[in-house]
Amino acid sequence: MATHADTLHDQHYHPPGLQHQFEDMGQQQESASIGMWMFLVQEIMFFGGLFTVYLVFRSKYPMAFAAGSNHLDAFWGGLNTLVLIVSSLTMALAVRSAQLGKRNAQVIFIVVTMIFGTVFLGVKAIEYTAKYKEGIVPVAGLNMKTAKTASTYPNARELSTRTGDTQDPRESLNTGVSEADTHETGEHSYYNPTGTFVWTDASLATQAEQGGYLTESEKIGYYSNGELNVNKFRDKVRIFFWIYFVMTGLHALHMIIGLGVMAWLLWKAWMGTYSAQYYSPVEMSGLYWHFVDIVWIFLFPLLYLLGRHFLHGGGH
Amino acid sequence: MQNAEAINVGNIKEEPKVSYLTNGFTIKSWLLTKDHKRIAILYLITVSAFFALGGTYASLIRLELLTPQSDLLQSATYNKTFTQHGIIMVFFFLIPSIPAILGNFLIPIMIGAKDLAFPKINLLSWYFYMAGGGLTLFALLQGGVDTGWTFYTPYSTTFSNSYVMAVGLGIFINGFSSILTGLNFIVTVHTMRAPGMTWFRLPLFVWAHYATSLVMILGTPVIAITILLLALERLAKIGIFDPAIGGDPILFQHLFWFYSHPAVYIMILPGMGVISELISNFSRKKIFGYEFIAFSSIAIAVFGFLVWGHHMFVSGQSIYAGLVFSFLTMVVAIPSAIKVFNWAATLYKGQISYDTPMLYALFFIGLFLIGGLTGLFLGSMGLTVHLTDTYFIVAHFHYVMVGGQVLAYLGGLHYWWSKITGKMYSEFWSKIAAIIIFVGFNLTFFPQFILGYLGMPRRYASYPPEFQVLNIFSTAGASILAIGLIIPLIYLTYSIFFGAKAPANPWLLPGLEWRTSSPPPTENFEETPIVTWEAYEFGEESGLDLEDARNKYKVTV
Amino acid sequence: MAEEYKTAGDAEHQHNEPHVIPLSYYFGVFGVLVVGTILTYFVATIDLDGIFPGANTLVALLIAFFKMACVVLIFMHVRWSSRLIWLTAIAGFFWLAIMFAFTMQDYLTRSAGVFTG
Numbered sequence: 007m008a009t010h011a012d013t014l015h016d017q018h019y020h021p022p023g024l025q026h027q028f029e030d031m032g033q034q035q036e037s038a039s040i041g042m043w044m045f046l047v048q049e050i051m052f053f054g055g056l057f058t059v060y061l062v063f064r065s066k067y068p069m070a071f072a073a074g075s076n077h078l079d080a081f082w083g084g085l086n087t088l089v090l091i092v093s094s095l096t097m098a099l100a101v102r103s104a105q106l107g108k109r110n111a112q113v114i115f116i117v118v119t120m121i122f123g124t125v126f127l128g129v130k131a132i133e134y135t136a137k138y139k140e141g142i143v144p145v146a147g148l149n150m151k152t153a154k155t156a157s158t159y160p161n162a163r164e165l166s167t168r169t170g171d172t173q174d175p176r177e178s179l180n181t182g183v184s185e186a187d188t189h190e191t192g193e194h195s196y197y198n199p200t201g202t203f204v205w206t207d208a209s210l211a212t213q214a215e216q217g218g219y220l221t222e223s224e225k226i227g228y229y230s231n232g233e234l235n236v237n238k239f240r241d242k243v244r245i246f247f248w249i250y251f252v253m254t255g256l257h258a259l260h261m262i263i264g265l266g267v268m269a270w271l272l273w274k275a276w277m278g279t280y281s282a283q284y285y286s287p288v289e290m291s292g293l294y295w296h297f298v299d300i301v302w303i304f305l306f307p308l309l310y311l312l313g314r315h316f317l318h319g320g321g322h
Numbered sequence: 323m324q325n326a327e328a329i330n331v332g333n334i335k336e337e338p339k340v341s342y343l344t345n346g347f348t349i350k351s352w353l354l355t356k357d358h359k360r361i362a363i364l365y366l367i368t369v370s371a372f373f374a375l376g377g378t379y380a381s382l383i384r385l386e387l388l389t390p391q392s393d394l395l396q397s398a399t400y401n402k403t404f405t406q407h408g409i410i411m412v413f414f415f416l417i418p419s420i421p422a423i424l425g426n427f428l429i430p431i432m433i434g435a436k437d438l439a440f441p442k443i444n445l446l447s448w449y450f451y452m453a454g455g456g457l458t459l460f461a462l463l464q465g466g467v468d469t470g471w472t473f474y475t476p477y478s479t480t481f482s483n484s485y486v487m488a489v490g491l492g493i494f495i496n497g498f499s500s501i502l503t504g505l506n507f508i509v510t511v512h513t514m515r516a517p518g519m520t521w522f523r524l525p526l527f528v529w530a531h532y533a534t535s536l537v538m539i540l541g542t543p544v545i546a547i548t549i550l551l552l553a554l555e556r557l558a559k560i561g562i563f564d565p566a567i568g569g570d571p572i573l574f575q576h577l578f579w580f581y582s583h584p585a586v587y588i589m590i591l592p593g594m595g596v597i598s599e600l601i602s603n604f605s606r607k608k609i610f611g612y613e614f615i616a617f618s619s620i621a622i623a624v625f626g627f628l629v630w631g632h633h634m635f636v637s638g639q640s641i642y643a644g645l646v647f648s649f650l651t652m653v654v655a656i657p658s659a660i661k662v663f664n665w666a667a668t669l670y671k672g673q674i675s676y677d678t679p680m681l682y683a684l685f686f687i688g689l690f691l692i693g694g695l696t697g698l699f700l701g702s703m704g705l706t707v708h709l710t711d712t713y714f715i716v717a718h719f720h721y722v723m724v725g726g727q728v729l730a731y732l733g734g735l736h737y738w739w740s741k742i743t744g745k746m747y748s749e750f751w752s753k754i755a756a757i758i759i760f761v762g763f764n765l766t767f768f769p770q771f772i773l774g775y776l777g778m779p780r781r782y783a784s785y786p787p788e789f790q791v792l793n794i795f796s797t798a799g800a801s802i803l804a805i806g807l808i809i810p811l812i813y814l815t816y817s818i819f820f821g822a823k824a825p826a827n828p829w830l831l832p833g834l835e836w837r838t839s840s841p842p843p844t845e846n847f848e849e850t851p852i853v854t855w856e857a858y859e860f861g862e863e864s865g866l867d868l869e870d871a872r873n874k875y876k877v878t879v
Numbered sequence: 880m881a882e883e884y885k886t887a888g889d890a891e892h893q894h895n896e897p898h899v900i901p902l903s904y905y906f907g908v909f910g911v912l913v914v915g916t917i918l919t920y921f922v923a924t925i926d927l928d929g930i931f932p933g934a935n936t937l938v939a940l941l942i943a944f945f946k947m948a949c950v951v952l953i954f955m956h957v958r959w960s961s962r963l964i965w966l967t968a969i970a971g972f973f974w975l976a977i978m979f980a981f982t983m984q985d986y987l988t989r990s991a992g993v994f995t996g
Contacts, residue, residue, distance in 0.1 A: 026436070027439065033514070036961075037440070037510075039960070040509045041439065043967040044508055048542065050972065051541070053547075054978055057979070059562065061979055063562070066568070066570075067568065084920050094912075094950060095905060099905060105898075144558065219932065241568055245567075252551075282897055296951075296954050304943050306916075306919070311919065315923060315927065317924070540970075540974050576985065639985045640984075640985050640986075641988075642988040643981075643988060
């Protein structure tokens with residue numbers, strides 16, 4: 007018979023939530039903490055692989071990356087950053103409420119955290135849909151297929167402030183564009199019968215060439231026979247959007263998992279499971295949530311803001 | 323093997339009525355167990371099955387290579403055969419073997435704990451292993467994969483018509499098994515040690531697994547993201563690894579080897595931990611240089627992350643990077659050498675007994691020496707240009723992985739067999755098998771060093787006829803090795819049903835695992851042990867009456 | 880021999896009173912994060928690459944690191960955690976740095992003039 011005898015364990019009172027392999031809550035809490043941090047370390051390395059890919063390609067093709075980045079909507083990106091920051095605050099306050107044994111406060115803060123997390127995902131859905139409509143989803147066939155009709159761009163505001171931008175970047179080279187299309191009205195012609203990735207604006211490459219700051223890879227990568235080849239430029243921009251979708255997509259997946267964890271936590275908090283003696287699951291879930299926030303803190307400037315200074319009369 | 327009358331030493335008062343093996347007989351009590359010992363048995367069965375499958379592929383390879391022509395297997399099939407041999411052996415045998423079986427079973431006992439820190443996560447690890455392995459097996463049955471276990475792009479992303487994504491997904495899932503096991507071990511060693519079990523009283527087996535766990539946690543996620551990128555590339559054809567549109571196939575190799583080089587340290591560090599145990603205990607002498615061996619494990623784990631480019635010297639990576647990686651490759655050999663010197667110093671003036679586990683340990687030292695030194699040859703950039711993609715590489719890694727890790731695994735399995743099963747195996751047959759394995763192994767792989775040096779390339783179904791003689795030696799050796807590996811399967815299985823009942827401490831050793839019954843009860847110890855002796859303490863401080871026991875210790879066959 | 884006994888695990892057992900941080904810390908960090916985000920946005924629109932190439936990126940990363948540090952130290956309680964936790968957090972980033980640095984040392988030196996002139 008497995009006796010529970012333990013020479014150092016005199017009392018037979020088992021605190022709530024103490025698992026059988028641990029001697030006391032302190033050991034359990036410490037184990038949970040180290041365990042969760044080990045998990046976060048491996049998450050750092052997981053995302054780190056993607057950051058490495060980003061680093062390699064951005065250092066090779068910075069102008070293509072800048073061009074692609076400028077087409078992301080920094081407003082939504084910035085809003086999402088603030089949304090996650092608020093959710094981090096409310097999550098931290100949920101942990102604090104659990105530490106103080108305040109059940110109602112815990113529940114409220116967890117709910118608010120979940121709301122903001124959902125808002126984040128909603129904004130991402132808006133962004134992804136916009137990419138779909140604009141023909142800059144990097145996978146062939148996954149863009150909106152249209153015949154030659156006009157459609158409204160949700161991000162026309164961003165486009166109309168771009169300098170040096172005389173041609174609508176989403177026009178395919180073999181499209182006929184109506185003279186009546188203007189940037190100010192936000193109405194544009196968009197012709198993409200097969201739903202491929204469309205990109206025609208290589209102005210940043212020209213700008214960099216004139217300024218003399220193309221990289222070695224760019225000098226080979228954007229040009230054929232000495233001439234700027236927009237299709238080759240497009241391929242590098244497509245790599246940028248690929249990295250954008252994979253990184254933000256993986257991040258969003260982690261958010262969804264986080265929301266699932268929050269739902270479980272909410273139910274347990276509602277049942278009054280957590281108190282000053284046992285709040286470790288809230289704290290550990292909080293660590294995960296903060297980690298997801300930190301990944302976004304880096305994704306936002308690296309993806310959304312990397313080429314903004316070119317838009318405002320910038321360059322080297 | 324020892325006196326049949328168990329000399330009762332230590333704190334064991336009497337045999338407990340229920341051991342972990344008899345504590346429940348239903349399928350559910352095994353498949354939903356939280357007992358680390360039962361999980362280790364689950365791993366033992368499934369890992370052995372994968373080993374047999376990988377070995378079957380190896381037999382096919384060696385049979386094909388008996389003749390210069392590609393007559394037994396077409397080239398396309400041969401490509402699948404060596405790929406699958408590699409994938410199964412690396413991911414489903416070598417990486418889990420010692421940590422998931424011996425580590426899982428022994429670490430809590432060695433530190434005096436009731437279980438690992440997270441028993442349910444431990445079980446989840448096994449299910450991830452089964453899911454990943456199952457998916458990979460399914461893909462193999464559908465037609466398999468032919469890219470080499472290294473999945474190099476652009477072949478794997480663009481041109482291969484085989485089941486790259488399915489196998490990749492299987493390996494991805496299996497990676498979680500590794501990560502969770504490593505996480506569990508690290509937390510356990512930090513927080514679950516019994517009173518008196520300080521860091522420097524830990525058995526070196528535990529230190530080795532701690533270092534291995536660091537590598538598992540830091541490295542495995544990178545192969546996970548690499549496989550994900552590979553799968554996405556197959557689906558979406560963006561071209562991040564395609565030079566035609568500006569991608570870089572070398573990027574894949576960087577990401578792949580960032581994990582896969584430290585992975586080879588996952589594959590050897592636990593074996594080194596076993597060897598430390600075997601050398602010290604079968605010399606009945608405190609290990610020489612305990613701290614050096616302990617820290618060298620950590621050093622190998624850390625430095626192992628800095629050398630991955632030595633797999634890419636001729637790939638197109640910059641020469642400067644190659645220089646840096648080559649230099650660091652020389653540096654990473656130093657901690658391994660420190661271990662070998664310390665083991666040798668332990669043997670010196672020890673009271674050596676040639677039980678089967680000790681035979682495996684001694685063989686390990688010799689074979690690991692050869693494998694490790696040839697690794698240094700390969701790490702120097704001039705030589706590597708000549709030897710890359712030849713059989714020299716194949717021989718090198720088989721010397722360290724089979725001559726090293728597999729022998730350590732077998733040695734450890736025999737050493738702790740009585741603890742795990744409560745039964746004694748036949749010492750006669752085990753010694754025969756060990757010697758057959760040693761002879762067969764060397765006959766298989768030593769000719770491959772020569773073949774590689776002479777220029778025979780690897781991963782080819784056919785070869786120039788002048789290489790045939792050495793290939794015949796190699797295949798003959800493989801046949802002997804196969805027989806040698808089958809024999810333990812027979813006598814170990816036999817021992818489970820018909821073996822003599824094992825005493826708690828058959829060799830009269832001071833380790834904490836020998837102070838509980840064989841097999842242990844579910845809670846490992848009747849009472850929480852309080853450790854007051856140093857590691858490998860063969861003197862009176864260990865609390866065992868070892869002087870007296872040593873007089874009664876006899877070797878019988 | 881009683882003095883030799885150590886309780887299980889490395890650190891002293893947590894007393895059952897959790898370490899509660901004052902609310903001001905939380906709101907302070909929140910403020911810093913919001914300001915940091917807005918700052919990142921506006922600095923990105925200013926061209927700093929005239930100072931040296933990559934200055935924009937450097938500033939953006941510095942702000943991001945600072946924000947991360949606030950989240951890690953305060954929200955994730957690392958400032959009051961054991962040295963092991965500190966070491967774990969630092970190790971994660973150190974390994975990331977290894978991956979970046981050793982990969983980029985290849986790319987940055989491919990057309991390097993050291994050996995090719």
